[in-house]
Amino acid sequence: MEKVKYETFREGVQACLPTVLGYAGIGIAAGIVGKSVGLSVFHVAMMSILIYAGSAQFIICGMLAIQAPVSAIILTTFLINLRHFLMSMSVASFFKKESLITNIGIGSLLTDESYGVLMTAISNEHKISSNWTHGLNITAYLAWILSTVGGALLGNWIPDPYMLGLDFALVAMFAGLFVLQVDTAIKKKTKQTLLVIFSVCISIFISMKFFSSELAVLIATLIGCGVGVTVSHDE
Incomplete structure (x- = not known):
């Protein structure tokens, strides 16, 4: 069996593929919800590109629906995403030799899912390259954008995304990532x-x-x- 490597951008893309189903399921749901509160496909796309946070985007849509003030939406989004500071700091030591721009790129696109994949590789004592991490993060980023845009386009035909069970895909993906990490840690x-x-x-x-x-x-x-x-x- 060929040994899995963690060096090239392409290998990072391959490492992200198992999580794409989770992104697709919850992304489509997010796109449909965005469309249901009056956002256009363009607005949904820009929200995914600029905010790139699943839970935050759902909450933003809910706050837009009740016409919450912009300041409240910004503060709520900031609080929801504070955990990303912790995630970024926990992996920063593995990229100490990389440039500031590279570290900013890795930290900016790190999500719960890509962090799970990254930490699983690290916990298994694999040597991780920045190119591999970029492949992992960028694939996840594009998968999320395409999924939310796809959901927005389908919004007129699927009024309730949860009736399809799309929300379960993300839960199942997290369960798999958790088991992989804990299994290795418990053995050691x-x-x-x-x-x-x-x-x-x-x-x-x-x-x-x-x-x-x-x-x-x-x-x-x-x-x-x-x-x-x-x-x-x-x-």
Whole structure:
């Protein structure tokens, strides 16, 4: 069997292909929802190009539907996407030798899905190149734009995207990425991995009683990182 490589742009594209179904499912749904609140196909496309955030785009459409002020939409989008700062920082050390422009490009296009693929490769101790990461990120970016535009074009014929089960595609994709990451981690550091997972679950459960879901995720992530650093240091 040919060994999987993580060097060229093309290999990055290939690594992203298994996640494209998830992008397609939720992207089509996002496009249909955008069209249902009065956005044109062009507006949906520009939102995907400039904002490029699935959960944020759904919330933006909901806020547009209730005619929320622009300032509230901008602030909400910022809070929802704060987790991307954490994701970008966690992989920055692997690209220290790259130029500032390259690092900005990687950080700007990093999503939950591409981050999952990237971290799976890193956790398996593969040497990751910036070209491979660009291939992964750009493929995901284009897949999302095309999916949302396709959904906007279909918006007149499919009033309810959830009746097709398109939203489940993203959940299934995340489940697969999670299993791949946790399986490798548990085999190498069983006790430490279980402690981190437990701390994150408890943290998010408690945090959601007092904060929004977005802030709860950030708090749980930071606590999980702290626990992970602590147990690794104690080895």
